[in-house]
Structure formats: structure tokens, C-alpha cells
Amino acid sequence: MRFHSKIFLLSLIFFCCHILIIGQNWKPAKVPIITKWGESLTPDNVLQEYPRPQLIRKEWKNLNGIWNFVIRPKHLGLPEQFPGNILVPFPVESALSGVGKPVGKENILWYKTNFQLPVDWKNKHIILHFGAVDWESNIYINKKFVGSHQGGYNSFSFDITDYLIDSPEQGIIISVWDPTNDGFQPRGKQVNKPGGIWYTAVTGIWQTVWIEPVNETYIKNIKLIPDIDDKKLWINFDYEGIQSDDEVEIIAYDGLKEINREKYYYSDLMTVELKSPKLWSPSNPFLYDLKVRLIRKNELLDEITSYFAMRKISVAKDSRGVPRLMLNNKFLFQFGTLDQGWWPEGLYTAPSDEALYYDIEKLKQHGFNLIRKHVKVEPARYYYHCDRLGMLVWQDMPSGDGYASSCDNNEIKRTAQSEYQFEKELKNIIDQLYNFQSIIVWVPFNEGWGQFNTIQICNWIKHYDPYRLVDGPSEWSDFYGAGDIQDKHDYPGPSMPENKDDNRALALGEFGGLGLPIENHTWKEKDNWGYRSFNNTDELRNAFLSLIEKFPGLILKGLSAAIYTQTTDVEIEVNGLMTYDRKVDKMGADSVSNSIKKLYDVLK
Numbered sequence: 001m002r003f004h005s006k007i008f009l010l011s012l013i014f015f016c017c018h019i020l021i022i023g024q025n026w027k028p029a030k031v032p033i034i035t036k037w038g039e040s041l042t043p044d045n046v047l048q049e050y051p052r053p054q055l056i057r058k059e060w061k062n063l064n065g066i067w068n069f070v071i072r073p074k075h076l077g078l079p080e081q082f083p084g085n086i087l088v089p090f091p092v093e094s095a096l097s098g099v100g101k102p103v104g105k106e107n108i109l110w111y112k113t114n115f116q117l118p119v120d121w122k123n124k125h126i127i128l129h130f131g132a133v134d135w136e137s138n139i140y141i142n143k144k145f146v147g148s149h150q151g152g153y154n155s156f157s158f159d160i161t162d163y164l165i166d167s168p169e170q171g172i173i174i175s176v177w178d179p180t181n182d183g184f185q186p187r188g189k190q191v192n193k194p195g196g197i198w199y200t201a202v203t204g205i206w207q208t209v210w211i212e213p214v215n216e217t218y219i220k221n222i223k224l225i226p227d228i229d230d231k232k233l234w235i236n237f238d239y240e241g242i243q244s245d246d247e248v249e250i251i252a253y254d255g256l257k258e259i260n261r262e263k264y265y266y267s268d269l270m271t272v273e274l275k276s277p278k279l280w281s282p283s284n285p286f287l288y289d290l291k292v293r294l295i296r297k298n299e300l301l302d303e304i305t306s307y308f309a310m311r312k313i314s315v316a317k318d319s320r321g322v323p324r325l326m327l328n329n330k331f332l333f334q335f336g337t338l339d340q341g342w343w344p345e346g347l348y349t350a351p352s353d354e355a356l357y358y359d360i361e362k363l364k365q366h367g368f369n370l371i372r373k374h375v376k377v378e379p380a381r382y383y384y385h386c387d388r389l390g391m392l393v394w395q396d397m398p399s400g401d402g403y404a405s406s407c408d409n410n411e412i413k414r415t416a417q418s419e420y421q422f423e424k425e426l427k428n429i430i431d432q433l434y435n436f437q438s439i440i441v442w443v444p445f446n447e448g449w450g451q452f453n454t455i456q457i458c459n460w461i462k463h464y465d466p467y468r469l470v471d472g473p474s475e476w477s478d479f480y481g482a483g484d485i486q487d488k489h490d491y492p493g494p495s496m497p498e499n500k501d502d503n504r505a506l507a508l509g510e511f512g513g514l515g516l517p518i519e520n521h522t523w524k525e526k527d528n529w530g531y532r533s534f535n536n537t538d539e540l541r542n543a544f545l546s547l548i549e550k551f552p553g554l555i556l557k558g559l560s561a562a563i564y565t566q567t568t569d570v571e572i573e574v575n576g577l578m579t580y581d582r583k584v585d586k587m588g589a590d591s592v593s594n595s596i597k598k599l600y601d602v603l604k
Contacts, residue, residue, distance in 0.1 A: 029100025131207025
């Protein structure tokens with residue numbers, strides 16, 4: 001026992017020294033500004049939170065941290081050497097990756113790391129999860145090819161059990177190729193040459209990488225569908241290895257109080273009855289807890305915890321016959337910001353979970369009840385925070401390919417491969433985000449960016465997810481009559497679309513864009529850009545409040561929602577309520593929140 005204790009102690013010392021040496025080799029790349037969360041980041045505390053908040057298992061292992069990497073020409077094969085260090089999951093172009101340089105479509109970014117499996121995971125199936133990797137990735141375990149994935153915004157996983165070896169350490173190698181704006185794939189605002197409203201490219205792993213053990217039979221996914229009118233929660237299940245006599249037990253909780261327990265033989269679709277459901281809203285973001293247990297002959301095969309919210313989004317006419325956006329069968333004016341989700345030191349990746357929900361909390365403090373997540377998809381924990389804090393979300397599909405002209409109202413002509421990739425990634429994103437009830441509207445296209453087959457795409461979304469609305473597309477709607485919302489953009493505005501009497505609700509999808517650079521808090525010292533420019537915070541605040549004063553009249557005429565550009569500055573674009581580093585609230589939440597909150601009472 002003493003011998004083994006000494007070996008264990010020496011191994012522990014070696015491991016700690018190894019981690020310390022790796023940590024010393026990492027430092028952020030040069031960046032003009034940085035948030036307080038980026039300043040306090042270290043390689044051993046990077047995004048350690050459980051990454052899948054609506055399907056939680058007790059056992060899991062986070063693989064974020066220092067990996068090895070190399071960038072080399074695309075035509076070359078699997079590398080033998082990986083001389084560089086990179087902090088995962090920050091994209092290689094970001095400062096927090098420790099690299100801070102582009103890859104280019106002519107090159108491949110290669111990653112390598114090793115991991116150890118806990119002893120008690122023996123005889124389990126091991127699932128390797130990726131939150132998001134932009135764009136095309138190939139996965140190798142112990143130098144054996146496992147599989148590939150295309151799509152920069154949705155999570156994916158592989159069962160790697162058959163690729164593991166009889167060794168304490170297992171090896172992962174990942175190759176990533178990303179053509180950015182030289183490709184047709186969905187990419188949002190990433191470009192090779194940033195400027196104006198277009199930003200730095202993002203390549204590689206940019207969300208958490210993790211592993212978990214499961215039995216041969218387990219719950220792969222659940223789909224939660226609230227029905228407030230019928231006082232039910234519908235649950236659709238996806239299993240692996242299920243047998244016909246397996247049982248599923250569902251337990252719902254109101255806080256610590258158990259309110260419903262159901263037990264079924266295996267079925268794809270089950271229900272939870274709620275006698276007096278508590279409805280979710282921005283003013284009362286109530287969440288029920290959920291436990292699901294998979295049982296075979298009294299043996300527990302799998303157990304997951306989750307949560308759900310009871311809410312309904314619809315369009316209905318008010319007493320004057322005006323189509324309105326209804327939350328839980330009542331009109332609620334929706335007022336929010338265009339939110340791009342970029343970070344000066346992490347680009348697509350927030351430096352911490354606290355940073356991720358800070359933006360949402362600040363918007364609540366300003367009085368907003370809505371976020372339009374603009375041509376980007378966030379990690380699952382972002383939407384979890386929207387659920388728990390009470391923030392409505394309009395979710396954009398990341399744009400890609402070419403651009404349609406606003407002059408001739410044309411759609412673009414995509415190749416068959418481009419159309420397929422867009423539709424595939426759109427479906428994957430909807431599937432991934434389906435359970436987050438804060439998301440109430442899908443926005444497939446913005447201002448003709450990559451817009452094609454508008455009516456068909458909007459109708460497909462409505463068929464695939466009939467429990468949410470479609471803004472289809474944002475700004476271009478009037479040309480096609482698609483979706484549930486007529487959406488106009490107007491800078492600085494405000495104004496509203498002309499009522500077409502076609503049962504669509506009216507929205508101002510973008511307005512404002514009031515710009516103010518704050519010294520020592522800008523991406524560049526000069527040549528910053530905004531739709532409108534002001535000299536100081538007082539001028540900016542007064543201009544903003546003068547816009548707000550015009551909304552009561554628009555609401556009375558039929559406006560249901562409005563979205564201000566934008567939450568924060570992004571690179572050289574300085575239209576934010578906050579600076580890019582989140583260190584300055586330009587107008588002050590307290591000075592504008594009362595004016596914003598009054599808008600919710602206009603029709604009460």
C-alpha cells in the first residue's frame with residue numbers, strides 16, 4: 001500500500017507540474033481591449049459549467065483547456081507533430097486562444113489532446129460531444145477516423161467506445177477547414193477582411209468539448225412541447241437501444257414539490273398533465289423541473305434531469321381587428337435589441353458563463369424584454385439563462401452564400417449543394433434549440449443575405465415547428481408575404497410597416513444605430529463607425545429617449561415589436577448600448593429603463 005501511495009503521489013505531482021508548465025506557456029494574444037472576465041481567465045477555469053442544461057447526467061468530463069495544434073496546407077495528411085498550444089474552446093483567430101491569427105481556406109487547422117477515462121466508466125459507452133466547430137471537421141480517436149461533421153453552429157457527438165484502447169490515455173485529433181466568406185456555408189458576419197458591419201473570421205472549436213458515459217440503452221434526446229390551452233406538456237423521446245418492455249418514468253416538480261409522476265411502457269410520445277400551470281413570461285419566468293428515468297425490469301438504465309416552461313406564442317387580432325403578437329393569449333409589446341454575441345478577446349466565444357448571462361441581465365436592467373440573436377447561434381447555456389431570467393428571443397439563422405438586391409426584390413440562386421447545406425443546418429439548429437421556450441420566433445433570412453426559396457423555407461419552418469412564429473424574412477417580408485410578421489428596418493427610425501391586412505403582425509426589426517465611441521474602449525483608436533454619430537453620452541441618451549417617445553403612437557396603430565441596434569459595440573461598429581469590452585454602459589440603464597417599461601402599458 002505504501003508503494004502504491006508513493007506512486008500515486010509522484011503521479012499527482014507530475015500531473016500538477018505538467019498542468020502548471022502548460023498554463024505558463026499560454027497567454028492571450030494581443031488584443032486592443034478585453035473584458036473583466038477575459039482578464040481573470042486561466043487555462044484551468046475555462047467554461048467549466050455543464051454544457052447541456054436540458055438533458056443533464058451526473059457523470060461527465062470537461063475537455064476544455066490547453067490542447068496542441070498546428071496549421072498546415074490543406075493537401076497534407078495527418079500531422080506527426082503539433083508544436084503549438086491553443087486554449088480550447090476559443091477560436092484560433094481570438095486572443096484567448098493564445099494564437100490570434102487566421103487560418104485561410106488553403107489550410108487545415110489540426111488539434112490534438114489526450115484524456116483519461118475514470119475507472120468507474122469501464123464497460124460504459126463513451127460519447128464525445130462538441131458544442132460547435134466551425135466549419136468542416138474530421139474526428140480521430142487514437143489515430144483512427146471516427147466521423148466528420150459540416151456545420152459551424154450546431155452541436156454534434158460520436159460514440160467513440162469502439163475506438164478506445166487498453167491504455168490510461170486516449171488520444172483525440174481533429175482537423176478543421178473553414179472557407180469563411182469564400183464558401184457558400186452559413187457563416188453569419190464572419191469575413192476574411194473585416195470592416196464596417198463585418199467582423200473577424202472564426203475557425204475551429206468554439207464551444208465546449210466534453211465526454212460522458214452511458215449504458216447501451218439510454219435517452220438520446222427529449223423534445224418538450226408545452227400546451228397551455230390543454231394544460232399539458234408533450235414529451236417526444238429519442239432513445240438508443242430501447243426494448244419494447246422498457247419503462248419510462250416522468251416526474252415533474254414545482255420547486256421541491258412533486259406535482260406529477262407518470263410511468264409508461266416505452267413510447268415515443270408522452271404527456272404530463274398540469275392542473276393549474278404557471279405560465280412563463282418576462283415578468284414571471286417560472287420554470288418547472290423534470291426528471292426522466294429509463295427502467296428495464298426494475299433496473300435503472302438511465303436518468304436525466306431537465307426543466308420546462310409553459311408558454312404560448314401566437315398572432316391574433318385585437319378588439320380593433322389589428323393582428324398582434326400574443327404571449328399566453330395576451331398582447332405584450334416586445335421591445336429588444338439586436339444582439340450579435342461577439343467578444344473582443346473571444347470573438348464567438350464568451351470568456352465565461354458569467355459573461356454570457358451578463359449581457360442578458362444588463363438588457364433586463366435597461367427595461368428590454370426581447371433579444372434578436374443576430375445571424376449567430378449561442379451555446380445552450382445562453383438560452384438557459386434567457387429562460388431563467390425571462391428574456392424573449394427571436395433567433396436568426398446564420399446567413400451565408402451571396403446577397404439579394406433590395407432594389408429589384410430578387411432572391412439569390414444557390415447551387416443545389418448550397419441549398420442542401422442551408423436547409424440541413426437550419427433543421428439542425430431548430431432541433432438543437434427547440435426546448436428553450438424563451439425562443440419564440442425563427443428568422444430564416446435577414447435583408448436578403450443568402451435569401452432563396454423564401455416562401456418554401458418559411459412554410460417548411462411553420463410545418464416543422466408550428467408552436468413558434470416565423471419572421472420571414474426580416475425586412476424582405478413585404479415582397480413575399482411569407483411568415484407571421486411584416487418586418488421593416490429603419491435607421492434611425494422609428495417607423496412601422498404598412499398594414500397589408502394579411503393577418504401578419506407588424507414589427508420594426510431594426511432601428512436606432514446611434515453611435516458613440518468611448519475613448520480607451522474601442523477596437524480601433526479612430527475610424528470607428530455608427531449609423532448616427534454623437535459626441536457624448538448626454539447627446540446619445542437624449543437622442544435615444546426621443547426615439548422612445550415616438551413608440552406609443554406606433555403601438556396604438558398596430559406595431560407589435562421593435563428591435564434597437566444594438567446591445568454592444570462590435571469591433572469598429574460603435575452602435576452599442578455598451579462598449580465592446582462591456583466596461584461602459586453608455587446611457588446608463590437607470591436613465592432609460594422607466595421610459596422603456598412604459599411602452600408595455602400603452603394598450604393596458
